[in-house]
Amino acid sequence: MRIPTRLKVKMNAKAQPSIIPRSLDAQVADLLRNEILSGALSPGSRLLEVDLSDRLNLSRGTIRSALQQLTYEGLVVQFPYRGCIVAGLTAQDAWELYTLRNALESLAARLAAETMTLEKAAVLEAALQELIQTTKTADWQAIADADFALHTTIFQLSGHRRLQQQYQIVGHQIRLYIASCNALQADLPEIVAQHIDLVKAICSGDANLAEQIAREHNTEGQALIDQLQAVEDNPAQDPPRI
Amino acid sequence: MRIPTRLKVKMNAKAQPSIIPRSLDAQVADLLRNEILSGALSPGSRLLEVDLSDRLNLSRGTIRSALQQLTYEGLVVQFPYRGCIVAGLTAQDAWELYTLRNALESLAARLAAETMTLEKAAVLEAALQELIQTTKTADWQAIADADFALHTTIFQLSGHRRLQQQYQIVGHQIRLYIASCNALQADLPEIVAQHIDLVKAICSGDANLAEQIAREHNTEGQALIDQLQAVEDNPAQDPPRI
DNA sequence: TAATTGTAGATTGTCAACAATCTACAATTC
DNA sequence: GAATTGTAGATTGTTGACAATCTACAATTA
Structure with missing residues (x-):
């Protein structure tokens, strides 16, 4: 087994913002977050994994990961086996x-x-x-x-x-x-x-x-x-x- | 397209705790959280997806989802393309x-x-x-x-x-x-x-x-x-x- | 007719394989 | 000998397909 000795955070960000590798699911989360906060996706809107994966040409797994992230942030609510909706606040x-x-x-x-x-x-x-x-x-x-x-x-x-x-x-x-x-x-x-x-x-x-x-x-x-x-x-x- | 009109939270939990369906990734997250908090997994320990999926007889995707959850909770730190470790606190x-x-x-x-x-x-x-x-x-x-x-x-x-x-x-x-x-x-x-x-x-x-x-x-x-x-x-x- | 049951379609949950990237070490160059 | 470059193995990132579950509607029954 290989045991890497270095596992540290890269501190040199911000230098070339365009080359920073950002995982696809994080980018999807950013995109959806913007759409939600701008009102393009209103509360209660359904977020279908297949629709999103078709629209963004990505696999459902990547979409799922993004939706999970947004669920943590409280912008999306998940219902087991039924899907996600944009959170509506009471x-x-x-x-x-x-x-x-x-x-x-x-x-x-x-x-x-x-x-x-x-x-x-x-x-x-x-x-x-x-x-x-x-x-x-x-x-x-x-x-x-x-x-x-x-x-x-x-x-x-x-x-x-x-x-x-x-x-x-x-x-x-x-x-x-x-x-x-x-x-x-x-x-x-x-x-x-x-x-x-x-x-x-x-x-x-x-x-x-x-x-x-x-x-x-x-x-x-x-x-x-x-x-x-x-x-x-x-x-x-x-x-x-x- | 089918548009479900009901998408509400089930309020009747707690009645039969043993039959409550809990997704596998959530169960894995619970398991790992316990191991981390009990000290069985000490800070800095590597969390390899393959090892965990072998040990628990689950696919890597399920493990990944659990690790993402624990990352959100601050118990695990993720390094892109390098893996996860149990968080160590400064x-x-x-x-x-x-x-x-x-x-x-x-x-x-x-x-x-x-x-x-x-x-x-x-x-x-x-x-x-x-x-x-x-x-x-x-x-x-x-x-x-x-x-x-x-x-x-x-x-x-x-x-x-x-x-x-x-x-x-x-x-x-x-x-x-x-x-x-x-x-x-x-x-x-x-x-x-x-x-x-x-x-x-x-x-x-x-x-x-x-x-x-x-x-x-x-x-x-x-x-x-x-x-x-x-x-x-x-x-x-x-x-x-x- | 109202309630129950069954079925089909839609959607998410899970999985196993492929692609991209990283680490470590060996080979090469100066 | 030190620095650079290349290569192999290990590990994560991503994907598409299969299984489990839910919703809606039709068929059945009282």
Whole structure:
């Protein structure tokens, strides 16, 4: 038997992004994730392995692997022997997502503040300015992107890989919900003001304050949950789309 | 084309546990997870698909699926075209795990306290008594099990599915570390006292207090991180096992 | 007619073989 | 002798086919 002594991670990525070998199933997962988050595949849509393998000219095994990955990420739900559908979120799910994000972000804000430097502050400020710019437009998709980017930046600055990873997953599910309901009708000026406060606190290096602000700022989430709860209680149009 | 109208979750589980159909890959994942957490497979061990498929008389595809699941859970690390190994945790990992668990548990404690009932309190009390009993022995495995069971109970009482799921994953990784290092040499009476405080706060329904106690009680984690850091800084025996 | 049973088609679960890639070691070159 | 190159074996990545299971609808029965 051959026993390799080296089994280490390659650290030299990013140099030639076009030559990075990425397994086919990972690429399929990326593709489907984009289609789901952009709304091209709406919640409840069936994901047939044969259809996908025909469309992408890949075998069913590769598709299956991608669907399994997306199931872990909470964007797809699997039913044994019956197939996969794009996840649809209930009020309970929305509540879980926003409370979980809140807890994660409190920790991220604290850690980012504790390790704040001038460079980090500049990066964070840039993300904030980007969000402020987009809010002056009515492009909700762009606003959601900028919002997600700002939060992602905070998690990156925390230096906590698992925290980043978790936020990525939770954030994707939140975007899935927003995309599916065309919600996000929250109070923009209020949201912007809260983000400014949060960034300011993190950049100041006051970990306690940053954590506290991150924990208390959750208006978008609450607004969305309330709206979703109202829709569920009122069975007017059962399938919003499809 | 056939379009099924029903695609809903079966709610009637638990009735006949022995007849519940569980896919082979899930069973393999369970098996390997147990072997990893029990220490039978130590960190760094190679997981060869052919070996496993020979041992379990299953195809490589089924094994691959199980390994993908364990990779998502953080118990296994995959290297493209080179295979899988049981994850080994660094000081950074331990720090991430304990800080993340702390954040998750703060939320769980708050939610459990907010929805406390007499029945829930009884369940929680029982788990606490079980832990207290085991600490009177020197069976570290049993103590770790009881500790994990108590925390799991708190998360179950939170009524937050994603929180439960996340804790499961984080908890498994923590147990992997403990098993691999035979650590857990923390101050038992102190730990017991902290758990008693936490349970008492949750059962009292004081959400703020429960959250605060959960956030501040982290001595086991800090002790383990310090120990691991010391081991890493002192490159005495590079491979502890194998 | 309502409920049950049986059958066909569709779809996923599993498998075994082929292709691509990696590691280690030997052969070659300077 | 050190560095480079080539080769063989081992291992994973991918594929297409077969088996197991589910859904829907038709046939049967009370």
